Amino acid sequence: MPHRLFRSCLAAAIGAVLTLSSLPPLQAAPARIKDIVDVEGIRENQLVGYGLVVGLNGTGDSLNNSPFTKQSLQAMLERLGVNTQGENVRTANVAAVMVTANLPPFGTQGSRMDVSVAALGDADSLQGGTLLVTPLLGADGEVYALAQGPVSINGFKAEGNAASVISGVPTTGRISSGALIEREIEFHLGSQTSLRLALRNPDLTTSRRIALAINDFIGVPTAVPEDPATVRLNLPRHFNGNIVDLLTDIEQLIVQTDQAAKIVIDENSGIIVMGKDVRVSSVAVAQSNLTVTIAENPEVVQPNPLSFGQTAVEPNTNLNVNQSDTALQVVQESVTLQQLVDGLNALGISPRDLIAILQAIKATGALQAEIEVM
Structure with missing residues (x-):
């Protein structure tokens, strides 16, 4: 693209951005209280156990490479009255599993x-296997459940002498x-x-709005916002019911949520996710593209003839460098990040170049948002 035409396209895109800046800001989506908080005491607990899967069709662990599988198999057989000490146990139908x-x-x-x-x-597949009785332990070391049954898998593996598919x-x-x-x-x-009540996305404004919504519905001071992530809920003295009844009454209340201005960037995949309240102060932006093409x-x-020489291969490299510059453009104050991105996307700027531009704007202090790089 000629330099003058490229500069004209950038000016047109920035002009479109400034036109969009007059649009009213978007509002946060309302949500039920039950969808944005976790209730103290209502939670899952993680369990873990070590067991054996048997019945595999030759796709289990190789006992020479997996000594823990061999030891577990021998210990299980001894508990069942089968003595295999000193024997050379060779089977590929057993796999150690977590x-x-x-x-x-x-x-x-x-x-x-x-x-x-x-x-x-090093098992190849658990297809067709059955898990033997496995105790599942909690973080305190106590057994809370016992697992057993046929294993269902979503994948498969097939192979021959010269090819395989997984x-x-x-x-x-x-x-x-x-x-x-x-x-x-035990928890009553x-x-x-x-x-x-623990907010899944801590925010001072949302915490206060939850407390106000609960107090307006009950009619007496019942909820107190303690911090951005916590709202204390107290059972009113003359409430007709227990705390479960109170939770049932308030969990359907609608609250207008709020969130901090934030940008999440995944540099590996080039993904950018931004909040609605991100704003850009007055700043000048220019972007340069450098393309280097090497062809061998x-x-x-x-x-x-008659020189008794040998045929040879000589290298031949074609090197081409193409650099296109954009003019320095001024982005006016109060333009939202979404509008700025729309204008830059109109120029065909890649996500990785866009990430670099956003980080540079943040470094100048003109980007009113937090950037989190994953």
Whole structure:
């Protein structure tokens, strides 16, 4: 693109940006209280266990390369009355696995939950395998559930002498309702007179709005915003019900959420996610593109007749450098980042160049937002 035409396109794009700056700002989406807070005491607990999957069709661990699988297999057989000490156990139908699960809140003894299974050794696939009884432990070392059952996987592996194909991850699987809860976590929610609501996206304004919405609905001071992430909820003295009734009444209340101006950048993939309240102060922006093209065209050189020479290959490199500059443009104050990005996108600027421009604007102090690089 000629330099004058490129400069004209940039001026037109920036002009379009300044025209869009007169549009009213977008409003945050309203949300129910139950969708933006977590209630104290209502939470999952992570469990983990080590077990064996048997019944694999030759796709299990090789015992020579996985000594823990061999030791676990021998220990299991000894508990069942089979002595294999000193024997050369050779089987490819067993795999050592890690079993994980999330104990649901208020899970009662005898109820079931799903578990995930992942191979620990060099097994090729868990297809067709069955998990043997595996205790699932919590962070305190206590057993809270027992897992067992056939493993379902989403992938497969097939191979021949000269080719193989793998779809998905055949060394991970899931057992639906594969664990029985054996121990309950004691927490009596209905007997509480005070608890905390934890905001999933901490914000001072949202915390105060939640408290005001609850107090307006109940009619008495019931909720107190303690910090950007916490709202204290107290059971009114003459409330007709317990804390569960109070939570049921307020969880459907609609609150206008708020959020800080923030930009999240993933430099590896070139993804940019920005908040609605990001603003750009007056700043001048210029961007330069440097393109270097290198082409290798080796030439074959033949010797002269009767010279007893040898055919040779000589390198031939074509190097081309193309640099296009944009004129320095001024972006007026109060232009939103979305409008600035729209104008820059109109010029075909790549996401990585856009990331560099945003970071440079932030370095000058003209970008009124927080940048988080993933």
